[in-house]
Amino acid sequence: MRRQRGLIGLMGLAALVGGLIAKPAGAKVTTEQSASILIFPKVVADGSRDTIIQITNTSNNMRHAHCFYVNGALQFPQLPPGPANQPLWTETDFDIWLTKQQPTHWVVSRGRLDNPLDESCRVSSCNPNTSGTDRADCCDAGFDPGRVPPVAPDFTGELKCIEVDASGFPVPGNALKGEATLVEPFSNDVSKYNAIGLKGFDTNNMDGVLCLGGGVTSQCPTGAEYEGCPATWLLDSPSENAHDIVVDQQDFCTAEHCSLVSTTLTVVPCTQDFESQKPKSVLLQFSITNEFEQTFSASTTITCWASLSLSDINPIFDVNAVGGEILQTKMRTTTTSGSPVRGGVVAVLEETHEMCPNPGDCSGVSTQVSRAAQNAQNSFQDFPDTDIITIPADQIQVP
């Protein structure tokens, strides 16, 4: 009897230990490992820039994904954002199938046809003006992943791909990786970032409610199905209108400065309801530290999708206001009266450097512009509340 009591006590202890270990899933998104959800926060096809999407199946089995383009362009793109000028938040979805270890790509303004007659690049070369058409040949050679639609004109938004099984049910396969290349066709200026990945867990109950991080709730009866989205991001950037320290040292630079640097921050809330099409708003708090260890703060609210220059977020990011050339910014989400849940966001940065050989004139034709995208960093010690992606029920079926 005493032994049995000991065993029961041991089991209780084990359960207690297990319970202690079973804290909610932390935010551990990855930009370097294959995952079950891929998020490309910044996708542009607005006439001046276009985007190449690359996605790869890193497993030795056939994999499938259900993808959503979310158009975050403003209703009136010429006007500043505001309550009367919200993002469109229209989504377009499609499915892709990838054979084992297969890479694929497409240009978002054109999409990709399902055309097995495309000639191999061994036979013909790629004429970029035929990408996505029935004469694409080398441009789209390879096993087509399915019919990838082109995006709407003047698209600025995100692409999200969720790994599903052959029947369309979400699964934690962790076999997808991706990259986005932003290209300015006429100058060939390019910048590239890795898709942000959320790893899936075996707790996935394969329904249309995807639970990112957090614990067991009524909506998430099995707890977290995917890694949580970070509520805190670490951003290194130059201050707005700072100067490029390499350009300014060149012989041609006879003025004090011959360059300007700015940074665009693209942020997407992780909670998305594709069924009711309700865009999510998030309040972002910024804690900014310059190289002199001086700290400032700012905040802004974004809805659905936002791509903002740092100076649009707050003038404190300007070099003259912040008093330093290089900044470390901790961006975190916070709860509001209308949104008591502290959700997560994903973010990507893009720096723009302007070289102005005519001293003091950065608007002339001689000005050269180059951009570089960067994946932002996040912390291991970050435990936001659950984010939920809701997929319409009729989309979870045989594609």
Next chain:
Amino acid sequence: MGQVRWVGWTMAIATALVISGGRAARADVASDKPAAILIYPKVQVDSRVTESEETNDTVIRIANTNATTPIQVHCFYIDANSHCSGGSNDGAICTGDPSTCTLGGFCVPTWQEIDFHILLTANQPLQWKASEGLADADLPLPVGVCVRNPTRTCGSDADCNPFPGGTCTQSNQGTRIPPVPEDPFVGELKCIAIDDNGVPVPRNDLKGEAIQEEIELAKLGASRDDFDIASYNAIGIQATGAAPPGATNELVLGGPNPEYNGCPNYLILNHFFFDAENPVPHSDATIDTKLVLVPCSQDLQRQIPGSAVAQYLVFNEFEQRFSTSKTVRCFQNIDLCNIDTPDCSRSIFNVNVAGTLTGQTRIQGVDANTTDNLGAGLLGVAFEEYSDGTDRTAAFNLHMQGARDAADRIILP
């Protein structure tokens, strides 16, 4: 009775595992999380204005993500230039151009490190040009000041002694970042979190980026200058918090008793095949990818560079597979199409050979059969170059997969 006990133990363990979700912690290297070791695989400087009229430099950024505590960092520039041995140009830099070595001289890869210290205050970001470094006068906070008497400079609390209880503010005192040792320079930068005594500490507080900048001045006939930047995140190796299994100057990455997370088993590169046309409508450029690989292991004390045989598995969009291999010693900065052959038109990385625009390449470091017993892990970044007369470049971090059984080692002087 023995059976009952066995069942009880099994149930107890199973219960704990079920409740805990049975998810084992994974040890991963990551460039998107702060870490205790930062690796910038490619730092390039060339301020000579040569026939190509190109000049390039690298801006290094590093930040302490800890909001309260300063951090000491020990950094190493690893010079991977090749130099002429013998001949009339003995000692001249011949990286990428063996014809520099004349009259019987040979172009020999060399490997040399220089190291320096940085002190970052709480939350402080810092940047410098690799060509110039950061001298005392350029430091943002060269000295601290006494809190109770801001007119008095100090290096430590003891310097504020006339003011009882006075403390000294955090500063960069002791920091001196030298320029890279040669111009032109190509190589790696590695930074390790240390304590005040120079002993590596498991503080995952460092993050960094590198921005490679290239300026092409207007050539004869060209109407405009050209300017290009490409940035990547420094690769972070997180400390596990475990005590060092051996000497304090021997950092053990992965393996059975890891001090730091292990290097990945595979690096995965998504790329355009060599000479692929940019598929974006109205563009007119061909794409070439340069791959930069550095070994995880290095003996900085005995100046023994890490080495590994990189095995490449290449898949095109038809699911067709190719493979090749090449030894990486110290540092490799190579066009994809030169990995398997000097003739790019015959390379498995050529678009006309591969048959599709894009591919996936899986890279695994295997032991180069050396006697140094350092380990064969690899890390890297890629640079994608779009050329239409001028070059535009995008840099990006490689994906990683799996953990290696064997440990990698970094041995510090």
